[in-house]
Amino acid sequence: MDEIEVRELAPSEYGKWDLLVEKASSGTLFHTSDFLGIFRDVLSKDLRIYGCFRNGELVGGCPLFVRNFKGILKIGSSISNMTHYSGPLIMESASSKVSKRVQDTHEILNSLREFLCKQGFDSINLVFSPGFEDIRPFTWNGWNSSVRYTYKLDLKENIDNNISRKIRRELKTAEEAGLKTRVINDPDTYYRLFSLVYEKQNLEPPVPKEFFERVFKLIQEKDVGYMFVSEAPEGEAVASHLNLYGKKCTVTWSSALNPAYGRMGANSLLYYNEFLDLKSRNFEYMNVMAANVPRFADFIMGFSPKLMPFYIVSYYSKRCSLMRTLHDIVYEKTE
The missing domain is CATH 3.40.630.30 (Gcn5-related N-acetyltransferase (GNAT))
Known part of the structure; x- marks a missing residue:
């Protein structure tokens, strides 16, 4: 079994990342270095793209916007203003065997998860694009998960x-x-x-x-x-x-x-x-990002769309979890 190496990509390697985005079934424009660069430049975001390599080939990865919250917490998120999703990507296995495809997916995502957990983050929020279904390498290892929705209007x-x-x-x-x-x-x-x-x-x-x-x-x-x-x-x-x-x-x-x-x-x-x-x-279809706000969702329902889920996984360090607990206690007392 070939070991997966995970590291931050240099800007000179962004072309390889964009090729992965193009080939990966869940790759979107929101993942591309051009689009991510707009957030980095205009909104002064600290952008990092982490790549997963097997035998020198880029087989997965994830973009992350990093910020320090009040100089206390290091926070990473795969989305920013005006972005609904832009999480992990993988190069899908070409194997005809389901077990092999699942194994390859889990190897890449487990390596990515382990790497991110070693980077000193107090909070990590990853929002997968619609169609990326297997988030178990995160949920099986203690990460929280939640679901959001988009609408699919079938053009056929x-x-x-x-x-x-x-x-x-x-x-x-x-x-x-x-x-x-x-x-x-x-x-x-x-x-x-x-x-x-x-x-x-x-x-x-x-x-x-x-x-x-x-x-x-x-x-x-x-x-x-x-x-x-x-x-x-x-x-x-x-x-x-x-x-x-x-x-x-x-x-x-x-x-x-x-x-x-x-x-x-x-x-x-x-x-x-x-x-x-x-x-x-x-x-083939229109992806209408309007399913998570009731009044927008009600309007789009008039076109008889199909509901499509997409998933979010979140990690919190012990320090961050404690601060969240204390915040909730204080908030409840002020109610």
Whole structure:
């Protein structure tokens, strides 16, 4: 049995990492060094990509954002602002035997887990992408686990047979209001709509405009997604989705809506026309990241999606566990 070596990748090795992301079935744009680099540069994140090597070949790994909490706790997380998942990846075994495939998976993940536990972290949070099912090397070794969900809209189905009466009414409202949809890639337009969503809640946007400028530059340079908008008759963009390309799918990653047009069916029109467009381009499904917030989940249910789980594993050092316990005790006493 060949031993797995785990170490931090040098930036000069990021090309090898991106090849793994491309080949691994659970690899996503969120895993790529280009996308991770936007968080590192714009949000001043401490990014580390750990690689697992077997006989010199990169066979797995995980990106991690590292921070020191108040100079006391060392915290690592595979996700950051605006990212739903970006956890461990493995090069799937080519063996026809299930037992061999499971063994290879567990060897890589166990080596990664053991390495991370030796790096002095007080807290580690890893969010696996949808489709990565076997997290047992973590849960069998004392890590906590939880589940989140995304929605899968099957593009092989007939959308008109699956939409609810509420969605039909909203589509009619949008048509009567003269709303149209089209593809544009304009960070200024998107950030204006994005900011309006948070302004209504008296909140600051979670990322600055520069973040989206970098995302749009990546979209333009490497054709990894597109921006779809609903426009009023006078040409004003009133709702928008940022869609990123995945393996046989698109990910509806970020959406924004001018609250003044919230009852005009702009969002329903976006999803409906996106469905038809992507179906014509032979994508298999839309991954809609809206299943974990009740009001968003209720809306997407109008398109009859399928629920897809994805998993989270967490590690806490004894010191961190004690601090969490003390925090909970203090919080309960102040209730």
